[in-house]
Amino acid sequence: MVFRYISPLHPVHQLRREMDRIWSTVMGENKEPPWTGIVRGQPAVNVWETDEALFAELETPGLKSDQLDISVIGDQLTIKVERPEVEESKLTYHRRERPVGAFTRVLRLPVAVEGDRVEAELQNGVLTVRLPKAAAARPRKIQVVTK
Amino acid sequence: MADETTSIKTPASDVAPAEHTRSGYHFQPNVDILEGEDELTVLADVPGATAEGIDLNFEDGTLTIHAKVPPRNEGVDFLVREYGVGDFHREFRVNETIDVGRISAELAEGVLTLHLPKVEAAKPRKITVKT
Numbered sequence: 001m002v003f004r005y006i007s008p009l010h011p012v013h014q015l016r017r018e019m020d021r022i023w024s025t026v027m028g029e030n031k032e033p034p035w036t037g038i039v040r041g042q043p044a045v046n047v048w049e050t051d052e053a054l055f056a057e058l059e060t061p062g063l064k065s066d067q068l069d070i071s072v073i074g075d076q077l078t079i080k081v082e083r084p085e086v087e088e089s090k091l092t093y094h095r096r097e098r099p100v101g102a103f104t105r106v107l108r109l110p111v112a113v114e115g116d117r118v119e120a121e122l123q124n125g126v127l128t129v130r131l132p133k134a135a136a137a138r139p140r141k142i143q144v145v146t147k
Numbered sequence: 148m149a150d151e152t153t154s155i156k157t158p159a160s161d162v163a164p165a166e167h168t169r170s171g172y173h174f175q176p177n178v179d180i181l182e183g184e185d186e187l188t189v190l191a192d193v194p195g196a197t198a199e200g201i202d203l204n205f206e207d208g209t210l211t212i213h214a215k216v217p218p219r220n221e222g223v224d225f226l227v228r229e230y231g232v233g234d235f236h237r238e239f240r241v242n243e244t245i246d247v248g249r250i251s252a253e254l255a256e257g258v259l260t261l262h263l264p265k266v267e268a269a270k271p272r273k274i275t276v277k278t
Contacts, residue, residue, distance in 0.1 A: 098178070
């Protein structure tokens with residue numbers, strides 16, 4: 001249940017989506033995914049680097065900064081996302097595709113980063129984490145700045 | 148199932164209507180469709196889209212949502228690339244019970260909320276039984 005499908009509109013990919021949806025209904029949602037696999041059930045992430053920093057970007061539509069938990073310990077970046085259900089008892093769902101629940105993504109970073117200089121920014125439902133490269137290994141909680 | 152993470156950009160001519168000439172992937176946003184007494188609510192995940200880029204079009208009973216997403220991170224050195232950045236596009240058939248003139252939409256935190264009010268005749272009405 002990635003927050004956004006990776007594939008273009010192709011019948012093969014639509015079939016795959018339907019199969020994955022059936023599969024996740026059978027298997028149950030919010031299973032703790034193995035960190036090595038890109039398992040449906042965690043948000044998709046893009047990671048890139050420049051000379052000075054690593055960047056990790058996630059699509060987190062509908063989330064505010066207090067529903068995100070980002071921490072860096074050594075060379076590991078952990079992002080926890082909690083997406084609440086829409087509480088509407090009088091409404092019936094005709095279609096329900098948007099994922100809800102808690103998801104965790106753990107990324108092993110290829111270089112050491114300076115934990116106390118990591119910044120995170122949330123804009124238009126896209127979370128961007130900037131990790132300045134360095135040689136530190138102390139755990140730090142990161143404050144999310146909402147724009 | 149193998150995941151395709153190719154970064155080759157292909158023109159989206161087979162999925163987009165003629166007005167959208169921007170090449171690149173088009174994605175289908177996840178939607179929730181809820182029905183209440185007065186209206187249908189459509190919630191669409193369109194992270195990265197801006198309000199100016201939302202294009203809602205109703206024609207021939209088909210409601211089309213197109214959300215332009217400004218390109219970001221182009222030409223960047225990716226280490227992990229699990230999703231691409233592109234416009235969102237989705238179409239819905241809207242039947243006669245929707246009052247098309249009163250459709251409204253808002254965008255917040257990358258979620259587009261569409262309000263599709265029902266015409267008066269389609270609202271549920273309590274019928275009292277006289278004794």
